[in-house]
Each structure stands twice: as C-alpha cells, then as structure tokens.
Amino acid sequence: MGPGGGLPTRPRPPPTAPDRPRPPPTAPDRAETLLAWLRLIDEAGLDVPVWCVTSRAVATGPHDTDVDAATAGVWGLGRVAALERPATWAGLIDLPPSPDETTRRRLAAVLTGAAGPEDQIAVRGNSLLGRRLARTVLAPAATSPLSGTVLITGGTGALGGHVARRIAARGTAVLVLVSRHGMEAPGAAELVCELETLGADVRVVAADAADRPAMAFTEFTDYRHRVFSVHDGMIYSMPINLGIICSYFGRALSPTEARALIRTQAPEGLDTGTLEGKAVSSIGRPLYEAFIRNYTAKQWQTDPLELPGETIGRLPVRYTFDSRFSRIPTKDFRSTATRLG
Ligand SMILES: NC(=O)c1ccc[n+]([C@@H]2O[C@H](COP(=O)([O-])OP(=O)(O)OC[C@H]3O[C@@H](n4cnc5c(N)ncnc54)[C@H](OP(=O)(O)O)[C@@H]3O)[C@@H](O)[C@H]2O)c1
8 A cells, every 4th residue: 555546456465375264473473474575565566655554563652552572573674674675665554453433544644645754653542653762761770680590692792791791790690691603702701701700600602593492491500510631640621622722732822823723733634524534623633632532432432433523513622711511401301302392
C-alpha cells in the first residue's frame, strides 16, 4: 500500500506447506515474514511504496508500555529497510490491539498522505504520534552485587568490556564474556586481568552468538579442572599457553614474539592429517615432544601418528597466561544434550 496510490499487485505470500494450517507467526517469524515479503516484492520487480502495519511494536509514553519485544524487531527491520531501499519503503504504522473506527480513519489518513510526511507513526485513540528523540532521566546506577552467572555477548569489545567492568565493580559470581575471538581478541588478557583485580570470576568463551547450541551453556559449576605436566624436572600448568612457552624457552616473550618463535620451529609441508603432523605444524617440534606426544598417547591410548589431525583441536594453545580449561555446565550432560537438540 502506498500513501498516494492504489493497492499494488499483491505479491505471492511466502511459501507455506500446502495443506497444513498455518500457525500464527511466532515472534522471530514476524521479522522474517516482513523480510520474505520485501524479497518477493524485489523479485517481482514491483516499484511500489511499502507500509508495514504492526501492533504492540512501540511504546508511546509512560502509560503505553505494553510492547511485545519480538514485534518491536519488525520496526528494527523496517528502519533498516528504510535506509537500504528508500525508494520503495513507505514506513511503519503501529495500531492499538483492537482498532476501532477512529483508528481506521487515522490509518487511512496516513496511507493517503493526508497525515503528512511522517514515516514512523503510532495511532493511539484520535492521535497520530511520530517517532521522536526525547530526553530521559537516568535511574541511579545499581550498586548491589549480582548473583549467578552474567553472560555478556561482545564482552571483549569496547561496550562489552565497559559493561563487564561495571558489573565486576558491583561484585558478581561469574562473568562470561563471549566473542568469536575469545582470548585472542585485542586487549582481552588485559581486560580479564582488570576484572579479576576487581574480584570477578571471569571466563572468556570464543563462540559465535549466532551459534545457538554454543549459547546454551551459560551456567557452570565451581569445579576447576587443572592439568599439570612434568618435563625435565619442572612442573608446568597445562594447557600450553604463554606461561609455558616463556618457562620452557627461559625467556620473557610477548604474544607476538612467542608466535614468531613458534613459527620458526614449525616446519612447513608436514602431513597435517595426523595429530602429530598438525600439532608440530602449529606449535613446533620441541613443545610437541615436551608436552603433547606422551600426553596424547596416554590420554587416547593411541600413537599420535594414528590420531586424526583435528584431535589436537581439543587441546587449547594460547598466547595468553590463561591456563583454565572449559568449565562444567550446571545442568547434567543429558539435559545439556537435550538442549543442544
Ligand atoms: N561504541 C559505541 O559508541 C556504540 C554506540 C552505539 C551502538 N553501538 C553498538 O554496540 C555494539 C558494540 O559496540 P562496540 O563499540 O563495543 O563494538 P566492538 O568494540 O567492535 O565490539 C563488538 C564485540 O562483539 C563481538 N562480536 C561481534 N560479532 C559477534 C558474534 N557473531 N558473536 C559473538 N561476538 C561477536 C566482537 O568480538 P569478535 O569480533 O571477536 O566476535 C567484539 O567483542 C555494536 O553493535 C555497535 O554498533 C556502539
């Protein structure tokens, strides 16, 4: 529907199973349905202005707060559509859940352009409300400690780190910072150090927030797995990390220097299909011989030359001082597996 014109040719609705009754869209489906419609309109080459009508997507004030967060996502997508396809995007209109005759008249005024050029409108009673920025009064910052586990996606980024510092300053049981690079993210080691100094128990998890199974793990027991390795009369705390590399080579190395050193010890052209080949190509022969060969032989009762290369992926190698292993989720493994589907 466009403000000035008639109804465009109706595009095909998004495909559904033929004889199956269609359930009402679930929350995430609403934005996906709008996306499907936009794609269909593009595919059909229709050059028509598109309005999107919602209900309970926006709040208009302190007395109008009945918002469905998922429907609000439709407005999020609509604003992206407005930026990306301005020629064919008309706008967003939010109606009360039970539209009456007044609502219908107001809606008609918007669609025919009689209500002016606003493109994000809420119809409430006799009023048409346009989207505006308004000053807000900040509530006093909370200071009481949080309990349980706090998971922060993007936790190693600028804002995530800032949020983590504020939470840590309040005192909390466990902070889980999630980002795709995890401890490899720039500044992650320093951030962890700072948070731990504030008294927080910090875990940095390398995971993609779009990976739902990975996101199912949010609470952990207090159990800390520790592995120590004895080499040449010295005790090292596994897994291989910057601490082990510095101690083993007897030098204080930065992460960059450690990587450069390891690169000189990792010959090219190895068969990385076996655990031994892959391990030597990533950490070099000396560290492999000292810490991996006997360990894997004991752990899997198999010669590392007979283990597949990807098995080494189960043993972390870090260029930070983090020596912690993954923790155990509070739910038992059966329910975890169920959640993973
Ligand atoms: N900084 C501001 O002033 C500001 C203002 C308004 C809005 N924002 C928005 O707020 C968000 C954070 O801003 P920022 O300044 O903190 O950005 P940032 O420093 O780039 O941090 C983004 C964080 O998100 C992580 N990340 C990105 N994609 C991810 C994914 N798929 N799964 C898990 N982690 C992911 C990044 O780490 P990896 O790359 O390792 O995954 C990084 O830790 C952004 O969406 C930004 O647009 C920021």
